Amino acid sequence: MGFDGTLFPPFIDHHVHGHLVDTTALAAGGIAGWVDLGGDPARLAARRGSMPHPAYAGAFLTAVGGYPSGRSWAPGGIVREVTDAADAASAVAEQASAGASLVKVALNARSGPVPDGEILHAVVAAAHARALPVVAHVEGEGMTRRALDAGVDALAHTPFDDRLDAELLARAVAQTVWISTLAIHETGPAAASTASGHLARFHRSGGRVLYGTDLGNGDLPLGVNGIEIERLLAVGIRGDALVRALCDPWPLSHAPAGVGTVVPDAVAGGIRETDADVAARFARARVVRM
Numbered sequence: 001m002g003f004d005g006t007l008f009p010p011f012i013d014h015h016v017h018g019h020l021v022d023t024t025a026l027a028a029g030g031i032a033g034w035v036d037l038g039g040d041p042a043r044l045a046a047r048r049g050s051m052p053h054p055a056y057a058g059a060f061l062t063a064v065g066g067y068p069s070g071r072s073w074a075p076g077g078i079v080r081e082v083t084d085a086a087d088a089a090s091a092v093a094e095q096a097s098a099g100a101s102l103v104k105v106a107l108n109a110r111s112g113p114v115p116d117g118e119i120l121h122a123v124v125a126a127a128h129a130r131a132l133p134v135v136a137h138v139e140g141e142g143m144t145r146r147a148l149d150a151g152v153d154a155l156a157h158t159p160f161d162d163r164l165d166a167e168l169l170a171r172a173v174a175q176t177v178w179i180s181t182l183a184i185h186e187t188g189p190a191a192a193s194t195a196s197g198h199l200a201r202f203h204r205s206g207g208r209v210l211y212g213t214d215l216g217n218g219d220l221p222l223g224v225n226g227i228e229i230e231r232l233l234a235v236g237i238r239g240d241a242l243v244r245a246l247c248d249p250w251p252l253s254h255a256p257a258g259v260g261t262v263v264p265d266a267v268a269g270g271i272r273e274t275d276a277d278v279a280a281r282f283a284r285a286r287v288v289r290m
Contacts, residue, residue, distance in 0.1 A: 020216030029223010030285025041098035057104035058095035067108035088122035109140030133192030160195035179212035182231040201236035227281030
């Protein structure tokens with residue numbers, strides 16, 4: 001079977017909020033599967049059989065009154081406030097019973113209270129007892145360290161407003177995978193620079209990076225995000241490393257079956273492509289059935 005371009009394993013967006021976007025449009029933009037990192041677990045469970053990559057965290061687990069409770073984009077069912085360690089175990093069990101493949105905890109100290117250490121450790125222990133990884137939204141000074149101290153397995157965003165010294169970065173490399181989400185930050189502000197600097201160091205140190213966009217957060221393209229690709233290239237995630245970030249089936253052990261992603265080939269003639277050219281080609285990717 002011939003393809004007009006280079007055939008890759010299926011591309012996965014590892015950070016999507018499916019209730020905010022038309023996920024049926026993603027295949028036309030090159031995304032074969034997606035990981036939902038915050039949605040109503042009952043609705044996600046009902047959709048599970050129709051999802052090409054049925055990986056989702058279910059609700060955000062957060063402190064009482066914590067992020068993202070009260071947000072207009074986070075209607076009932078998407079937030080599960082946790083009161084104590086016993087309730088943390090119950091909250092994890094609820095997500096697992098709805099078919100969750102991982103658990104998400106919100107550590108956004110800039111937008112309200114966050115789970116205390118006892119609750120956070122209880123969330124991680126309950127999830128790990130069910131062989132479910134824990135992904136944390138970390139925002140605010142000290143939240144990356146708090147997540148690592150509790151034993152989380154992944155960060156939903158590259159840290160963008162916290163400072164990671166060499167010791168903390170080494171711990172993060174050994175313990176976590178990072179979902180990139182660089183394109184949610186406007187070019188220029190401190191958050192964009194901080195996130196890019198952290199991801200470059202994390203990658204150079206051997207950290208495992210996953211492509212993810214936080215799709216649903218603002219006006220992002222329904223498909224491969226060229227800006228995200230360009231920023232990954234800029235921090236040194238290129239070639240095979242870029243493909244691994246796009247194709248990693250995490251948190252599942254397998255990629256969507258029977259499909260691949262085709263990226264148009266470079267213009268002939270030996271002209272060296274800029275990063276912007278490469279990103280633009282990837283943004284024209286499409287999913288094909290095999």
